[in-house]
Amino acid sequence: MPRSQRNDNFIDKTFTILADILTQILPTTKREREASIYYRDGMSAQSEGEYAEASRSYYKAMRLEIDSYDRSYIPHNVGLIHTSNGKHAKALEYYFQAPERNSFLPQAFNNMAVICxxxxxxxxxxxxxxxxxxxxxxxxxxxxxxxALSPDNYAEAQNRPKITGRSSPSHGWERRNNITENV
Incomplete structure (x- = not known):
């Protein structure tokens, strides 16, 4: 039985039931259903602090998931795990992958900013x-x-460039590889 189906949390159980119904109703392949199960298992394990198990589930989901939008959340969550474990360089590698697959993922940019x-x-x-x-x-x-992606969020981040005098940067997205080499 998948981990997500064993969860005792009412909200998680409800989400799992709804997700199962949707995957049965919507035209999905067996591969897509399996990817969804591994992803949910990863989220469940991650929420319980079982990071090794969550990582294994996310890696399995990543191998199976073919939709780039859905796939973008997997490396973001793997990045969260590495951040929680203090492995910031590894976390950045995964955070960089998320917006490459889904350019509307403000939380990935925020997490990259926090690490930087x-x-x-x-x-x-x-x-x-x-x-x-x-x-x-x-x-x-x-x-x-x-x-820019989510103007109503990240209130603290909105003030930080003003406080630090970085309201017009001289360095941009293309520098990420140069900086990560120094991590």
């Missing part, structure tokens, strides 16, 4: 001001992208 900002603070503590500026510029760019 954290890396900037770490660089300051090491005394490397040039690297910290690059990280802070990158964080500002990602926050701007998140805010």
């Amino acid at each position: 900002h954290h890396r900037g603070e770490q660089a300051i503590q090491r005394g490397d001001l040039e690297i910290s500026e690059a990280w802070f510029d990158q964080a500002a760019e990602y926050w701007r992208r998140a805010i």
Whole structure:
């Protein structure tokens, strides 16, 4: 029995039942149904803090899911797991994949910004001001992208570029590979 069907949470059970009904009613392939089951199992395990099990389920879902929009949420969730485990470089790798598949994923941009900002603070503590500026510029760019996609969310992020003097960045999305090499 899939993990998502064993969940004791009323809301999760209700969601699972509705999702099962939809996958039976809508024209889906066996592969798409399996991907959906693995994805839900991953979400269930992740919500319970079972990150290793959640990762395994997400990786299985990623191998099966062919729809790029649906697939975009999988690397985002894997990124969340790596962030929770303090593996920020690995988390960034997965967060970068999400908007490549679905450009309307403000939470991925916000999470990338949070990590970049954290890396900037770490660089300051090491005394490397040039690297910290690059990280802070990158964080500002990602926050701007998140805010552009979802203007009513990320209130704190809306003020951060103003506070840090980064309201017009000199560095953009294309710098991500240069910065991640320094992680």
